[in-house]
Amino acid sequence: MRQLLIREGASELSYEIREIVKKARLVEKAGVSIFWENIGDPIQKNNKLPEWIKNNIIELINDDLSFGYSDSKGVLKTREFLADLNNQRGGARISAEDILFFNGLGDAIAKLYQFLVPASRVIGPSPAYSTHSSAEAAHANTHPLTYNLNPADSWYPDMDDLYMKVKYNPNIVGIMIINPDNPTGMVYPLSILKRFVDIAREFNLFLIADEIYLNVTYNGAQSYALADYIEEVPGISMKGISKEMPWPGSRCGWMEFYNRKSYPEFNRLCTTLENAKMIEVSSTKLPQLTIPKIMGDHRYKDYLKCNNEKIGKRAKIISEKLSGIDQIMFNETYGAFYNTIVFKNGYLNPKQIIEIKNASVKALVEEWVKEEGVNFDKRFVYYLLGAKGVCVVPLSSFASGLMGFRVTLLEENETILNETFSRIRDGLIEYLSSARA
Numbered sequence: 001m002r003q004l005l006i007r008e009g010a011s012e013l014s015y016e017i018r019e020i021v022k023k024a025r026l027v028e029k030a031g032v033s034i035f036w037e038n039i040g041d042p043i044q045k046n047n048k049l050p051e052w053i054k055n056n057i058i059e060l061i062n063d064d065l066s067f068g069y070s071d072s073k074g075v076l077k078t079r080e081f082l083a084d085l086n087n088q089r090g091g092a093r094i095s096a097e098d099i100l101f102f103n104g105l106g107d108a109i110a111k112l113y114q115f116l117v118p119a120s121r122v123i124g125p126s127p128a129y130s131t132h133s134s135a136e137a138a139h140a141n142t143h144p145l146t147y148n149l150n151p152a153d154s155w156y157p158d159m160d161d162l163y164m165k166v167k168y169n170p171n172i173v174g175i176m177i178i179n180p181d182n183p184t185g186m187v188y189p190l191s192i193l194k195r196f197v198d199i200a201r202e203f204n205l206f207l208i209a210d211e212i213y214l215n216v217t218y219n220g221a222q223s224y225a226l227a228d229y230i231e232e233v234p235g236i237s238m239k240g241i242s243k244e245m246p247w248p249g250s251r252c253g254w255m256e257f258y259n260r261k262s263y264p265e266f267n268r269l270c271t272t273l274e275n276a277k278m279i280e281v282s283s284t285k286l287p288q289l290t291i292p293k294i295m296g297d298h299r300y301k302d303y304l305k306c307n308n309e310k311i312g313k314r315a316k317i318i319s320e321k322l323s324g325i326d327q328i329m330f331n332e333t334y335g336a337f338y339n340t341i342v343f344k345n346g347y348l349n350p351k352q353i354i355e356i357k358n359a360s361v362k363a364l365v366e367e368w369v370k371e372e373g374v375n376f377d378k379r380f381v382y383y384l385l386g387a388k389g390v391c392v393v394p395l396s397s398f399a400s401g402l403m404g405f406r407v408t409l410l411e412e413n414e415t416i417l418n419e420t421f422s423r424i425r426d427g428l429i430e431y432l433s434s435a436r437a
């Protein structure tokens, strides 16, 4: 080519949640049935939408207007409904004009960082949902900038680490929070969330809260929305229907802008995002139309409660299976539908294996573990896949230096759930005892 085509940041775009699938498919082809624990898609895990929700969607399909473009920002009636829902919480107030729809939150995340100047950085959690960390790093042409979540403290953010990083890096313009969190499954208490606001206020930053799991909490946990605690600080909440409705294939998510009018530069970011969507014309319309009908239905609250209770029950089953293994850190979860398990320091070494009976799978795994860049947790993940047929995601691919792996809490079939986590437990014990460090 006459000129360089791709800028440096492009190498930050990787998504192990899907990459691992390519390897799992090869194992499957060699005759091993796979237990898929890699992706947070409730539908893939046998979740069934109730008839009343489907009937609402069918009604909309029968209306020809559903097939046109919507307003660039999104369907007005839906934005009014969502603004009202937010305002009923009694925190930061918004109008329909402060809401902007996207083709899923993935699309919103990609756009969010794209327009910031490369030197302006948004610091996010580590481990991180990698769509955020990759998109932010790609915009800055370098690695993600992160604050630590601490597995020894219920995966809560290390606020001193965050404070020092913000204080000594004047390039940081924003802080990103995921609450409830993917990949740790933690729900943050109000006291911690208020400290994010204090830091943002002290250093003139904006806040971004990915709240796609806001209504996915269980076993007594309560989640707080950014609007509840942000006060006068500028911020963006990111929400969607992929997880709670759940309709991940709808590709429908939105941003809510708080306090934009008080901060001209932040307001410019919001306007830029709106203009970018205008150039694109609009986002997927049909799922937007369903939102007031479904979320406004008197059955929705109980429906969420029932789904959350099921996830909570699975959290307990997984806890029973995986707690009590000395060499790992296990935290019971209270929100979203993931759990991240960490190997304690010093318990991993390059000689560990899990016996693989299928000769061709064994050959595959032995080849993979020799690949460049395969660190200790990927090594475990490959052996678990080959020997036990369970496909999990290595923690190191969530912008983290910790070694571990992420599982989901989504399997609806209790027999399969028990089988999956017995296999993970057996895999862990066999791997960790196969060659002591």
Ligand SMILES: Cc1ncc(COP(=O)(O)O)c(C=O)c1O
Pocket: 040, 103, 104, 105, 106, 107, 129, 178, 182, 210, 212, 240, 241, 242, 248, 251, 252, 253
């Ligand atoms: C924290 C978080 N944000 C955003 C997304 C993407 O959601 P969407 O399906 O709306 O693109 C996910 C999906 O797993 C997620 O876990």
